[in-house]
Amino acid sequence: MVVLQTNMKNIKQAVAKITRPTWQKIADEQVRHLWSCDTKGCSKLGEQISVDPSAYANAGTPICSECSNDLAYHGTEILVTR
Numbered sequence: 001m002v003v004l005q006t007n008m009k010n011i012k013q014a015v016a017k018i019t020r021p022t023w024q025k026i027a028d029e030q031v032r033h034l035w036s037c038d039t040k041g042c043s044k045l046g047e048q049i050s051v052d053p054s055a056y057a058n059a060g061t062p063i064c065s066e067c068s069n070d071l072a073y074h075g076t077e078i079l080v081t082r
Ligand SMILES: [Zn+2]
Pocket: 037, 038, 039, 042, 043, 044, 045, 064, 065, 066, 067, 068, 069
């Protein structure tokens, strides 16, 4: 009985180790941040653009090429290969 309990404990520990979430480094080329202009009346209103993470690091919040207001952040996507 003790052996069985020990084995179950070891199995549970092994499963927990496998399924524990961890952070993984991803190349900038595999990530894009989505932004768009939310300024009413702007001709670029709602037009979504993608910005490389390094562009954001270098220049901060991207601005609209039409009205020069800050763009609004709409999420991040990673490139998935199948
Ligand atoms: Zn705009």
